[in-house]
Amino acid sequence: MAEKIGLGIDLGTANLLVYLEKKGIIFNEPSVVAFDQESGKIVAAGIDAHRMIGKVHSKISVIKPLKNGVISDMYAAKELLTYVFNKVQNITEKELSNSSTVMCCPSEVTKIERDIMIELANNLGIKDIFIEEEIKAGALGAGLEIFKSKGVMIVDIGGGTADVGVLSFGDIVLSRTIRMSGNYIDAEIMKQIKKDYKVEIGELTSEKCKIELADLRDNAPLTTIRYAGRDIVRGIPKYVEITSEDVRRILVPTYTEIVKLITAVLKDTPPELSADIYENGLLLTGGGSMIKGIEDFIWKRIQVPVRIAKNPFTCVAEGAKYLLKNRGDYLVNPMQL
Ligand SMILES: Nc1ncnc2c1ncn2[C@@H]1O[C@H](COP(=O)(O)OP(=O)(O)OP(=O)(O)O)[C@@H](O)[C@H]1O
Ligand SMILES: [Mg+2]
CATH class of the missing domain: 3.30.420.40 (ATPase, nucleotide binding domain)
Incomplete structure (x- = not known):
């Protein structure tokens, strides 16, 4: 019989990381997938789909399968993971059905939200599924x-x-x-800029602005960066000068x-x-x-x-490595409870 593979999935609101036992992290890209509306086929996933946010015509839909840490679009989540398994690593259906898989979730999820994760695993053909809290996996992965x-x-x-x-x-x-958390700050920055400067900026620009200008230090220097947006009164493209103070007010x-x-x-x-x-x-x-x-x-x-942590983005997936290695001791299949 083929050797059982071990998989760790950190399906985050912003980023998806997949850990494959003996290989390491095989995928680390945004949790985004783009579909052709007519054929229903995936046109891009991960970083390529992320680049499309706010930039595509109506025949393509760009979807983030998670909201606030939990699955909000089951079909998109399944397609994104299938894409990663098939295209990135060529993991077969047989290997998936014979895998031990750890999926991580926020600690305070409802039973329904947890069940949706189990359903996702079932839809992917994974039988041996373990749901583990992100903070526990993150603590282990951070050492x-x-x-x-x-x-x-x-x-x-x-x-x-x-x-x-x-x-x-x-x-x-x-x-x-x-x-x-992060997405909330991005949305609030967008709202604030629209209100204060009458300029609409996109989601990607807002995140970029947060990353470039965010500073929580009391004596943080005042910095200004110019971003492109759209004048809401005249509807034409317009640059807006955003300051670190604008971001701080939300941060x-x-x-x-x-x-x-x-x-x-x-x-x-x-x-x-x-x-x-x-x-x-x-x-x-x-x-x-x-x-x-x-x-x-x-x-x-x-x-x-x-x-x-030294590895703030990858520690949850790295924690899955530890959990898989010691699966006999630490993992309990929720379907056997
Ligand atoms: N240098 C930075 N400064 C501030 N925020 C940052 C920086 N780099 C990334 N971020 C933010 O971190 C968030 C992504 O972090 P992470 O990958 O840990 O989230 P996630 O695991 O996908 O989400 P969750 O666990 O909440 O479902 C995004 O909101 C992103 O904008
Ligand atoms: Mg996370």
Whole structure:
């Protein structure tokens, strides 16, 4: 009988990462897929589809299969993963049906949202499926020692959700999620620019503007960058000068909400574990942890030392590697519960 393959899938709101045992990360691109409306066929996936956002004619639809950390379009999610399995790595249906697959999800998902992930796996022909919390996989992939009797805190700031969890003895003691993160900031920047400058900018431009101008430091220098958009009054293309202050006005309240979430989790953490966290600090993962000055921003508000993972974008997929390697000990098939 053919050897059973191990797969790890971090199907994020912004980025999809697929880990294949013995090979490593075989796909790391945006969670986006583009279809030809007439034939229903995929015309692009990943980075190529991402480049099409806001730029295609009506015969092509560009879809992000996830919203706020959970699957919102099952068909698109299945097609995107099928594309990755067939085109990128040539993983056959037989291999998939004989695989052990770990799929990661935010910690506070409803039963229905979790069941949708299992349904996606079934639609892909995967029988041996394990759903694991992103924060646990992320902690393992970032090299945190979670199996000791010591509390560790992990904060994942992704595209769709901010997830805070405390782990001890190898599992999550408590966790909370808010569906307010990178994509929310991009949408708020778009709204603000439209209101203040009467210029509409696209989703990709808004994200670029966030990445280039975001700075949470108190003494951050004022920077201005010119972006192309559309004048909403005259309907013609127009450049708009966006400042780091414009972005900061959205960034600060959003990251304040994330700090409130951390505080809420700390409040409910048993005292012995919270003492460990105050001593050892918390670990940040996900793309939203890349913002300048984030460590000080959190430290000043709650006096807990903050570290950023070395691999903030890939640690969840790398954690899947660990879980697969030790699957006999840590993974429970939800269909066998
Ligand atoms: N340098 C940066 N500064 C700020 N934000 C960034 C930076 N680089 C990437 N991001 C943001 O990080 C987010 C993507 O992070 P990540 O890949 O961890 O999300 P995800 O895992 O797909 O989402 P989720 O886990 O919430 O479903 C995007 O919103 C992106 O704009
Ligand atoms: Mg993620």
